[in-house]
Amino acid sequence: xxxxxxxxxxxxxxxxxxxxxxxxxxxxxxxxxxxxxxxxxxxxxxxxxxxxxxxxxxxxxxxxxxxxxxxxxxxxxxxxxxxxxxxxxxxxxxxxxxxxxxxxxxxxxxxxxxxxxxxxxxxxxxxxxxxxxxxxxx
Numbered sequence: 001x002x003x004x005x006x007x008x009x010x011x012x013x014x015x016x017x018x019x020x021x022x023x024x025x026x027x028x029x030x031x032x033x034x035x036x037x038x039x040x041x042x043x044x045x046x047x048x049x050x051x052x053x054x055x056x057x058x059x060x061x062x063x064x065x066x067x068x069x070x071x072x073x074x075x076x077x078x079x080x081x082x083x084x085x086x087x088x089x090x091x092x093x094x095x096x097x098x099x100x101x102x103x104x105x106x107x108x109x110x111x112x113x114x115x116x117x118x119x120x121x122x123x124x125x126x127x128x129x130x131x132x133x134x135x136x137x138x
Contacts, residue, residue, distance in 0.1 A: 026050075026112060030132045032061060032120060035080075038129040039063040040120055042101070046134055048112030055112045057091050058105040061120050061130065064096030069123035072104060080119035080131035093123055 026048035032041050042061040049055060059072045072091040075083055092104030108115070113135070120130040 032130040032132045040130040044118045044132040060103045071123045075117045
């Protein structure tokens with residue numbers, strides 16, 4: 001029994017340290033990965049709402065240029081590749097703060113399992129700067 005508890009505690013600790021949640025969880029936290037050497041990082045949190053009533057998406061971006069304009073979208077694909085989208089797919093538009101950070105969140109109608117990636121893009125030319133695969137290996 002002690003061995004089982006030790007293994008369970010180790011697995012739980014690994015999820016906490018790595019910032020990931022079990023696949024059946026209604027809460028996912030994943031890193032934003034810099035694209036093309038942009039230097040932008042941070043993390044994304046998805047919180048699935050009860051009874052499949054949507055998802056709250058939070059983006060916390062770091063490494064931003066203070067005063068520059070950014071936009072975050074979510075996608076069905078795992079690579080932040082632009083898809084035909086609607087304004088509802090935009091999580092938010094924001095400006096880099098003095099410390100190079102910004103946060104934005106939005107409640108969306110899509111369920112947690114339908115949101116496979118989240119991006120940080122330059123608002124001016126829509127270039128991809130960072131991407132978070134919200135269901136790696138999925």
